[in-house]
Amino acid sequence: MAQDYPDRLGTWQDRALITETLQRYVQGFDKNDPQLFASAFAADGVFEYNDDTFTGQNELAAFIAARNEGRAEREAAGASDPSARLFHVMTNSVITFQDETHATHSAYGITVGRTTGETHLSSSGSYEDTLEKIGGEWVITRRVLEQLPVFVPAPVE
Numbered sequence: 001m002a003q004d005y006p007d008r009l010g011t012w013q014d015r016a017l018i019t020e021t022l023q024r025y026v027q028g029f030d031k032n033d034p035q036l037f038a039s040a041f042a043a044d045g046v047f048e049y050n051d052d053t054f055t056g057q058n059e060l061a062a063f064i065a066a067r068n069e070g071r072a073e074r075e076a077a078g079a080s081d082p083s084a085r086l087f088h089v090m091t092n093s094v095i096t097f098q099d100e101t102h103a104t105h106s107a108y109g110i111t112v113g114r115t116t117g118e119t120h121l122s123s124s125g126s127y128e129d130t131l132e133k134i135g136g137e138w139v140i141t142r143r144v145l146e147q148l149p150v151f152v153p154a155p156v157e
Contacts, residue, residue, distance in 0.1 A: 008096055008097050008098075009096075009097065010095065010097040010103065014097070014103070014133070014138065015095055017133075017137070017138045018095055018103060018105065018131055018138045019093075020138075021040050021131065021137075021138045021139060021140065022040070022090065022093075022105065022107075022129075022140075024036055024037070024039055024040040025037060025040035025041075025140065025143070026088040026090065028040065028064065029064065029086065029088060030085070030086050030087060030088055032064060032067065032068045033064065034060075034061035034062070034063075034064040034065045034068075035061060037060060037061065037063075037064045038057040038058075038060040038061040038064075039057075040139065040140055041057055041060055041139055041140045041141075041143075042132060042134060042139040042140065042141045043056065043057055044056055044141075045057065045060065045139060045140050045141050045142065045143075046141070046142045046143070047060055047063070047140075047142075047143050047145070048142075048143070048144045048145065049063075049145050049147075050145075050147060084113070084114060084115045085113070085114045086111055086112070086113050086122060087111065087112045087113075087114075088109060088110075088111050089109065089110045089111070089112065090107040090108070090109050090127065091107060091108050091109075091110070092107055092108050093105060093106070093107040094106050094107070100133070101132055101133040101134075102130075102131070102132055102133075103130075103131045103132075103133075103138070104128075104129060104130055104131070105127070105128075105129040105131060106126065106127060106128050106129070107126070107127045108124070108125070108126050108127075109123075109124065109125055109126065109127055109145070110123070110124045111123040111124070121150060122150065123147050123148075123150055124147070124148050124150070125145055125146050125147035125148050126145075126146050127143060127144070127145055128143070128144045128146075129142065129143045129144075130142040130143075
């Protein structure tokens with residue numbers, strides 16, 4: 001339990017390193033960089049996303065690579081805008097340390113998308129993370145993303 005660890009706020013250095021790890025996840029996802037995305041996770045890290053579970057850095061990198069392939073196919077077919085981008089925003093982050101090498105993180109997430117030349121809310125939800133300091137580096141051992149349905153207003157007539 002977090003309250004049992006007398007320094008549950010951790011050190012500023014560990015907080016900065018955890019924040020850097022979380023940013024590698026975001027940047028890897030948004031820049032479609034499989035290796036950067038996977039580097040945020042432990043070698044056997046788990047990402048639970050919607051109804052899918054990806055385990056290990058190879059599967060995590062393949063998840064982003066498959067997104068890239070799907071995007072390239074849609075662009076080639078003229079069904080996707082080449083300027084399409086995602087921009088993840090994580091907010092209300094709370095990091096709690098269980099001990100010197102184990103922490104949890106929770107946050108809300110919003111993804112802003114640009115898919116047709118217009119910017120829109122793409123998704124929202126919450127993250128629940130378990131992190132571990134392995135070899136001096138903080139990595140995600142388990143990330144659960146619970147997405148909320150996106151509200152799409154009815155067209156104005």
